[in-house]
Amino acid sequence: MIIDVRKVTWQRDETTILRDIAWQVQDKEHWCLVGLNGSGKTSLLNIICGYVWPTKGEVSVLGNLYGTVDLREVRKSIGWVSTALMAQLHEHETALRVVLSGREATIGLYWVPEEADVEKASHLLDTFGCRALKNRRFAALSQGERQKILIARALMASPRLLILDEPCTGLDLLSREQLLAMIEQIAKQPNGPTLIYVTHHIEEILPCFTHTLLLKAGEVDQAGTTDEVLTAERLTSFFGVPVYIQRSQGRSWVSLGEEATV
Ligand SMILES: Nc1ncnc2c1ncn2[C@@H]1O[C@H](COP(=O)(O)OP(=O)(O)OP(=O)(O)O)[C@@H](O)[C@H]1O
Numbered sequence: 267m268i269i270d271v272r273k274v275t276w277q278r279d280e281t282t283i284l285r286d287i288a289w290q291v292q293d294k295e296h297w298c299l300v301g302l303n304g305s306g307k308t309s310l311l312n313i314i315c316g317y318v319w320p321t322k323g324e325v326s327v328l329g330n331l332y333g334t335v336d337l338r339e340v341r342k343s344i345g346w347v348s349t350a351l352m353a354q355l356h357e358h359e360t361a362l363r364v365v366l367s368g369r370e371a372t373i374g375l376y377w378v379p380e381e382a383d384v385e386k387a388s389h390l391l392d393t394f395g396c397r398a399l400k401n402r403r404f405a406a407l408s409q410g411e412r413q414k415i416l417i418a419r420a421l422m423a424s425p426r427l428l429i430l431d432e433p434c435t436g437l438d439l440l441s442r443e444q445l446l447a448m449i450e451q452i453a454k455q456p457n458g459p460t461l462i463y464v465t466h467h468i469e470e471i472l473p474c475f476t477h478t479l480l481l482k483a484g485e486v487d488q489a490g491t492t493d494e495v496l497t498a499e500r501l502t503s504f505f506g507v508p509v510y511i512q513r514s515q516g517r518s519w520v521s522l523g524e525e526a527t528v
Pocket residue numbers: 278283301302303304305306307308309310
């Protein structure tokens with residue numbers, strides 16, 4: 267089992283932010299975590315990465331029951347790509363050095379990379395069509411290019427679990443589709459990491475995401491295979507307003523209303 271969250275509740279002051287969350291992610295599954303603003307996605311990820319301790323419940327990640335293991339060791343197998351991380355990186359570093367820093371998950375490169383590290387980083391950049399960015403300053407890259415570099419950085423540590431936290435925020439249509447194509451490539455790697463893709467947007471749920479969890483006001487609203495969860499009926503219940511779905515190339519586009527009028 268990759269993630270096993272059992273009856274997790276998290277309270278701060280008088281507020282219950284997560285209530286009775288149950289979530290099991292098995293090997294070979296890739297999940298999307300969808301929720302409106304403030305639904306508790308980041309809080310749940312913080313608990314899964316061991317940065318926040320639940321008020322009640324149990325968490326196991328990659329077979330490690332939290333409370334009985336060294337979380338620093340567990341975190342070595344988890345990659346978490348987020349805009350918060352992007353803000354921390356040293357902007358004067360080259361794209362290659364940012365990717366290299368992923369081996370030790372450091373902000374900045376304070377150790378001398380070995381030849382094998384440079385080969386691995388270069389290979390990752392080549393695989394994702396980023397060879398030309400290698401020696402460019404991170405600060406000079408577009409938002410979409412930076413996201414690709416951050417994902418390549420996370421892969422340097424060969425994580426078993428990779429959390430992609432709203433990676434398409436701020437991207438134009440073409441950049442978003444390029445980034446999604448890269449993510450699909452990672453999902454298809456036979457020995458690649460289990461992906462958790464966090465988003466507000468249903469249309470970003472690629473066919474490679476086998477399962478979807480809809481989080482609503484701190485509770486699991488729906489969880490199951492993506493086909494089961496992404497129905498007009500369930501999404502209407504989730505959003506609390508009538509919606510309809512148009513499907514294309516294995517993806518679902520959701521609009522408000524009863525049905526499409528052309
Ligand atoms: N440390 C904290 N103390 C008190 N309240 C918190 C804390 N962290 C989060 N919250 C509250 O918990 C709720 C869920 O926040 P969270 O950031 O987990 O949601 P989210 O789904 O990630 O939102 P978004 O999509 O806007 O990023 C919010 O109302 C937030 O204000």
